[in-house]
Amino acid sequence: MAGLTPDQVQDARRGWAVDAKTRALLHVAERLVEARGRVQDDELAAARSAGWSDAELLEVVGHVALDIFTNYVDHVAETPIDFPIAPPLATALTPRGGAREARGGPPGWSGRGRPIGLPGGFPPGPGGGRIPAMTTTRAAELDWANLGFVYVKTPWRYQAEHRGGAWTGGELVEDAQLHIEEGATSLHYAQQCFEGLKAFRHPNGKAHLFRPSDNHLRMASSSARLLMPSPPESLFLRACLETVKANLEFVPPADSGASLYIRPLLIGVGDNLGLRAATRYIFRTFCSPVGPYFKGGLKAVKLRVTAIDRVAKSGTGAYKVGGNYAGGLMATQEAKQAGYDEALYLDPIEHRYLEEAGSANVFGILPPRTPGGPARLVTPESPSILPSITLKSVLTLAKEELGLEVERRRVSIDEVPSFAEMGCTGTAAVITPVGTVHHAGKDTVITDGVGPITRKLYDLLTGIQRGKLADARGWCVPCE
Numbered sequence: 341m342a343g344l345t346p347d348q349v350q351d352a353r354r355g356w357a358v359d360a361k362t363r364a365l366l367h368v369a370e371r372l373v374e375a376r377g378r379v380q381d382d383e384l385a386a387a388r389s390a391g392w393s394d395a396e397l398l399e400v401v402g403h404v405a406l407d408i409f410t411n412y413v414d415h416v417a418e419t420p421i422d423f424p425i426a427p428p429l430a431t432a433l434t435p436r437g438g439a440r441e442a443r444g445g446p447p448g449w450s451g452r453g454r455p456i457g458l459p460g461g462f463p464p465g466p467g468g469g470r471i472p473a474m475t476t477t478r479a480a481e482l483d484w485a486n487l488g489f490v491y492v493k494t495p496w497r498y499q500a501e502h503r504g505g506a507w508t509g510g511e512l513v514e515d516a517q518l519h520i521e522e523g524a525t526s527l528h529y530a531q532q533c534f535e536g537l538k539a540f541r542h543p544n545g546k547a548h549l550f551r552p553s554d555n556h557l558r559m560a561s562s563s564a565r566l567l568m569p570s571p572p573e574s575l576f577l578r579a580c581l582e583t584v585k586a587n588l589e590f591v592p593p594a595d596s597g598a599s600l601y602i603r604p605l606l607i608g609v610g611d612n613l614g615l616r617a618a619t620r621y622i623f624r625t626f627c628s629p630v631g632p633y634f635k636g637g638l639k640a641v642k643l644r645v646t647a648i649d650r651v652a653k654s655g656t657g658a659y660k661v662g663g664n665y666a667g668g669l670m671a672t673q674e675a676k677q678a679g680y681d682e683a684l685y686l687d688p689i690e691h692r693y694l695e696e697a698g699s700a701n702v703f704g705i706l707p708p709r710t711p712g713g714p715a716r717l718v719t720p721e722s723p724s725i726l727p728s729i730t731l732k733s734v735l736t737l738a739k740e741e742l743g744l745e746v747e748r749r750r751v752s753i754d755e756v757p758s759f760a761e762m763g764c765t766g767t768a769a770v771i772t773p774v775g776t777v778h779h780a781g782k783d784t785v786i787t788d789g790v791g792p793i794t795r796k797l798y799d800l801l802t803g804i805q806r807g808k809l810a811d812a813r814g815w816c817v818p819c820e
C-alpha cells in the first residue's frame with residue numbers, strides 16, 4: 341500500500357502541497373470521517389479513478405480521524421447517520437436479509453434495538469446455540485456510592501465480527517468469555533485497540549452516553565494504525581447503546597456519583613503465525629458500573645516521573661492500543677510501590693517535556709500573564725500523547741465557560757513548580773487534582789487539596805455529564 345502518511349495528511353488538510361490526486365482522496369476521507377454528508381458515488385469514483393484503492397482510502401480515514409483528534413478540531417455535529425460508504429466498503433453495512441435466529445433477550449428487550457443493517461447472528465457455538473450466562477453480580481446487591489474502578493460483570497455484551505472484508509453479526513450476547521484461536525494476532529502481536537466511555541443516569545432517570553462519536557473517531561484512528569478495519573460509526577454507537585440498554589439496571593442512580601463504564605474492544609483473531617494483520621476481527625463492547633479510578637474520589641493524587649518511556653517517538657502513543665499499556669505496567673507498579681498513585685511520563689527524546697500520566701492526560705494552571713488577566717491552562721502537545729476526550733471537553737469549558745487562556749504546547753518538567761494547580765483528565769480519572777509530582781529524587785508539592793479552577797472545571801464537566809447543567813454542546817447522547 342502506498343497511501344499517505346499521517347504527516348502528509350496533516351499537511352494536506354492545511355492546504356500544503358496538495359495535488360489533485362491527494363485532494364480527491366482527502367475529500368472522500370474527510371466526508372467519511374465526519375460521517376455527516378453522504379459520500380456520492382461520483383466522489384468515490386473520482387478518488388478511485390485518481391488511482392487510490394479502498395484500502396488506501398480506509399487508511400487515510402484513520403489519519404484524518406487522528407488529525408481531528410490531535411488538533412482538537414471538532415467535526416461538524418449533526419445527527420449521526422449510518423456510515424455512508426459505497427461498495428465494496430459498504431458491504432460492511434449492507435443488510436443481507438435473513439432473519440436472525442429467534443432467541444431470548446435481556447430483560448424488557450422484546451426485540452427493540454435489534455441490530456439493524458447488519459446481517460444475522462453468528463453460527464451457533466459449541467453448545468449448539470446459546471452459551472450459558474457467566475455468573476454476574478446482581479444490581480440490587482451493589483453499594484453504588486462505594487464502587488471502585490473494578491470489573492463488576494453485567495449480564496449482556498454486544499459483539500460483531502469482521503470477516504471476508506465485511507462486518508457481520510452484531511448482537512447482544514451473554515457469554516463473557518471470548519473463544520478465539522491460539523494463533524490470534526491480538527494475542528501474539530498485540531493487534532488490538534480499545535476504548536473507554538461512560539454512561540450517566542440523569543436526574544430524569546434516563547441513561548446518557550458522553551461523547552460516544554469521539555470515541556468512535558479515536559477507535560477509527562487506532563484501528564487504522566494497526567491495519568485493522570474500524571467498526572463504522574453506526575455499529576460502534578449501536579454496540580454502546582445496546583450494551584447500556586441491555587444492562588440498564590447497572591447504570592448507577594443519578595445521585596450516587598458512580599457511572600457505567602463501557603469498554604469497546606477490537607481484536608485480531610483467526611489462525612495465524614507470521615507477522616501480518618489478521619483476516620478476522622472481533623468487535624465487542626462490555627460494561628461495568630464504576631466509581632472513582634483513584635482511591636478517595638476528588639482528592640489530590642501523587643504522580644511519579646518515570647525513566648521508562650511509555651511509547652516511542654514515532655510509535656503508537658497517540659492511539660489507544662493495548663501494547664502501550666502493557667509497556668507501562670512496570671512504571672505504574674514502580675510508582676505505586678514508591679507510595680505514589682500513578683506514573684508520569686516525559687517525552688521519549690529528551691526526557692524533558694511532560695507527556696501524560698499512565699491513565700490520563702495532564703494540565704497545569706498558570707497565573708495570569710498580567711495582573712487582572714485570565715489564568716492560563718496549559719497542557720502538553722506531543723505526537724505521542726493519547727488525545728483525551730475528557731481533556732478536549734475541559735479545554736472547551738476552560739475557554740468558553742471560565743474565560744481561561746488555553747495553551748497547548750511543549751511543557752517542560754521544570755515548569756511544574758510554577759503551576760498553581762495541576763490536574764489529570766480521563767474517562768476513568770474524570771478530573772483528578774495532582775497534588776505532588778516526584779522528579780529527580782524530590783517531591784514538588786503543588787496543592788494538598790482541590791484548587792479553585794480544578795474544582796470549577798470538575799463541577800462543570802460532571803454537571804454536564806450527569807445532566808445537572810445544560811448540555812449546550814450536545815455532548816450527552818440519550819440511550820433510552
Ligand code: PLP
Pocket residue numbers: 536696697698699700701726727728729730731765766767768
Ligand atoms: N491517556 C491515557 C494513556 C489513557 O489511558 C486515557 C484514558 O482513556 C486518557 C489519556 C484519557 O482519554 P479519555 O479522556 O478519552 O478517556
Ligand code: COI
Pocket residue numbers: 535536537698699766767768769
Ligand atoms: C479510560 O479512562 O477510559 C482508560 O481507558 C484508562 C484505563 C487505564 C482505565
